[in-house]
Amino acid sequence: MDAFALLSEQAAMPLGSAYHASKWALEGLNEALALEVAEFGIKVTIIEPGGYATRGGKNPDPLNNGFLAEPNPAYDALRKRLSGAMGKQPAGDPAAAARVLLELADSDDPPLRILFGQGFQPMLEKVYADRLQNWSDTQELSRRAQGN
16 A cells, blocks of 8 residues: 655745745655554655646746745845746656656555656755755764753
């Protein structure tokens, strides 16, 4: 038996703090759930999707996450810089994602996590390398915070 969680969080992006908070909460929930139900033969897969050509290919502005709130002008410069970096990856085909999702559901040993889409691997390798370096750099402070 498999359970799937559709989310997209391993790295934070500016202008998405509320979005990231909700997605990271689901990430933790599903990782814990996988550990809790493993002994019953239930497997959980967290799917980390990129952008897909949904809504008839007319997705909302990715920098506004499709919300109807007015963008705050204080962030106009940041939004402009980000818009240059966004949209470089082609939108994925939802039908192809559905086929892979069914393949995972039929798998005897699905992964806990899988990235759907292209271009994430190098970005996540950098994110995790930076995190590991930060933890290494602050190890002395961490030790002292223990109080021993």
